[in-house]
Amino acid sequence: xxxxxxxxxxxxxxxxxxxxxxxxxxxxxxxxxxxxxxxxxxxxxxxxxxxxxxxxxxxxxxxxxxxxxxxxxxxxxxxxxxxxxxxxxxxxxxxxxxxxxxxxxxxxxxxxxxxxxxxxxxxxxxxxxxxxxxxxxxxxxxxxxxxxxxxxxxxxxxxxxxxxxxxxxxxxx
Amino acid sequence: xxxxxxxxxxxxxxxxxxxxxxxxxxxxxxxxxxxxxxxxxxxxxxxxxxxxxxxxxxxxxxxxxxxxxxxxxxxxxxxxxxxxxxxxxxxxxxxxxxxxxxxxxxxxxxxxxxxxxxxxxxxxxxxxxxxxxxxxxxxxxxxxxxxxxxxxxxxxxxxxxxxxxxxxxxxxxxxxxxxxxxxxxxxxxxxxxxxxxxxxxxxxxxxxxxxxxxxxxxxxxxxxxxxxxxxxxxxxxxxxxxxxxxxxxxxxxxxxxxxxxxxxxxxxxxxxxxxxxxxxxxxxxxxxxxxxxxxxxxxxxxxxxxxxxxxxxxxxxxx
Numbered sequence: 001x002x003x004x005x006x007x008x009x010x011x012x013x014x015x016x017x018x019x020x021x022x023x024x025x026x027x028x029x030x031x032x033x034x035x036x037x038x039x040x041x042x043x044x045x046x047x048x049x050x051x052x053x054x055x056x057x058x059x060x061x062x063x064x065x066x067x068x069x070x071x072x073x074x075x076x077x078x079x080x081x082x083x084x085x086x087x088x089x090x091x092x093x094x095x096x097x098x099x100x101x102x103x104x105x106x107x108x109x110x111x112x113x114x115x116x117x118x119x120x121x122x123x124x125x126x127x128x129x130x131x132x133x134x135x136x137x138x139x140x141x142x143x144x145x146x147x148x149x150x151x152x153x154x155x156x157x158x159x160x161x162x163x164x165x166x167x168x169x170x171x172x173x
Numbered sequence: 174x175x176x177x178x179x180x181x182x183x184x185x186x187x188x189x190x191x192x193x194x195x196x197x198x199x200x201x202x203x204x205x206x207x208x209x210x211x212x213x214x215x216x217x218x219x220x221x222x223x224x225x226x227x228x229x230x231x232x233x234x235x236x237x238x239x240x241x242x243x244x245x246x247x248x249x250x251x252x253x254x255x256x257x258x259x260x261x262x263x264x265x266x267x268x269x270x271x272x273x274x275x276x277x278x279x280x281x282x283x284x285x286x287x288x289x290x291x292x293x294x295x296x297x298x299x300x301x302x303x304x305x306x307x308x309x310x311x312x313x314x315x316x317x318x319x320x321x322x323x324x325x326x327x328x329x330x331x332x333x334x335x336x337x338x339x340x341x342x343x344x345x346x347x348x349x350x351x352x353x354x355x356x357x358x359x360x361x362x363x364x365x366x367x368x369x370x371x372x373x374x375x376x377x378x379x380x381x382x383x384x385x386x387x388x389x390x391x392x393x394x395x396x397x398x399x400x401x402x403x404x405x406x407x408x409x410x411x412x413x414x415x416x417x418x419x420x421x422x423x424x425x426x427x428x429x430x431x432x433x434x435x436x437x438x439x440x441x442x443x444x445x446x447x448x449x450x451x452x453x454x455x456x457x458x459x460x461x462x463x464x465x466x467x468x469x470x471x472x473x474x475x476x477x478x479x480x481x482x483x484x485x486x487x488x489x490x491x492x
Binding site: 061064065069070072073074077078079080081087088110111113114115116 | 184204205207208211215216217219220221222487488490491492
């Protein structure tokens with residue numbers, strides 16, 4: 001089965017199904033799914049329904065933990081981090097849409113530890129585009145893609161809830 | 174001349190006054206404050222945004238609440254906070270304000286939180302820093318003379334938005350010593366900028382600025398007409414020293430006419446909220462039954478003040 005369309009990007013819904021397949025039976029029954037805003041938050045909710053088990057769903061906004069604040073400042077739109085379970089001792093699967101440099105994941109791990117000491121943290125991503133700048137790898141990957149450095153991969157959700165992936169010029173990001 | 178609070182890109186780099194700030198800048202501060210309000214619920218009540226930054230509290234005038242909430246806000250952002258006890262420092266030995274500032278910049282200050290009895294002192298410091306290309310150093314006005322107290326104005330706006338959602342249908346009354354109140358000035362500018370249709374000031378003529386109508390407010394000298402139909406009532410502190418002048422006969426007389434009681438409040442809307450910037454004089458401008466009553470949001474104001482000050486500091490330090 002080929003997941004790729006003409007642009008070289010996989011279909012987001014097919015990649016999500018593939019990701020859920022890889023997590024099924026592999027993640028702990030009681031693992032909490034924590035999505036990184038905004039794409040990861042949509043995915044965490046979908047995965048909690050697709051992957052068998054009893055999965056609390058939380059959302060994390062890493063704006064305050066990013067390492068580029070001194071360069072770019074605080075851009076508006078930070079959301080409230082919501083973790084409706086006790087982080088201390090929890091098994092957590094961090095969920096993000098695109099794994100690239102690894103810096104958002106680093107920020108998210110740091111933020112989780114400010115809520116308590118988790119038992120373990122795993123990482124699930126819809127697409128892995130390579131290009132890591134930190135020693136971070138995902139435990140579960142929906143699809144792997146190759147995209148030019150000056151492009152961003154963006155996950156969007158239509159009003160009906162269907163997910164799709166597009167590439168955009170990174171200049172505006 | 175460019176607004177000295179904004180950089181070349183129109184981004185906020187100092188907070189000196191709400192007057193003349195674009196509505197989007199004010200809304201962005203209120204929006205940014207919202208997620209900061211939840212940081213107090215974490216096991217580690219800190220985020221690392223201002224880690225390694227030095228925030229100097231320069232309070233040339235006494236304050237406990239404002240200085241403390243600025244200090245808590247800076248610490249929740251992981252900044253290092255240095256409180257200068259100005260009364261016993263160099264100023265009393267004759268050092269000028271700008272020399273004090275230059276010396277602290279030489280100690281690698283990143284931000285000054287300034288309270289001063291002279292209107293315009295924070296503006297002077299910001300202009301001095303801008304003129305000397307020290308644009309990485311930021312200034313927050315924590316109250317200057319009768320001029321402005323922008324973070325108090327912002328926390329009042331945040332509180333009103335929290336309880337009333339929107340400004341566009343509201344009637345807001347500000348009651349008491351408007352003449353001497355920088356809190357009232359900042360709030361009036363904020364409310365009108367965000368489109369509040371009816372802002373009233375209520376007080377004896379001796380405590381209302383002449384030509385206050387030019388700020389876009391309606392003037393009432395009678396509590397009954399002034400409070401009628403209000404969604405929000407903001408009480409101002411009656412500064413005791415005013416009683417010594419010829420402005421007021423006595424505290425008891427003031428309370429009789431302008432002290433907020435449940436009885437006077439009955440003409441406002443049933444879901445009216447009552448605010449006060451503190452410190453309160455119970456039995457002078459506000460009755461205890463109101464201050465401690467169901468409509469009072471005076472303590473939430475204090476809590477929101479920390480989130481709002483975190484938002485201000487994290488926005489300006491990043492620009």
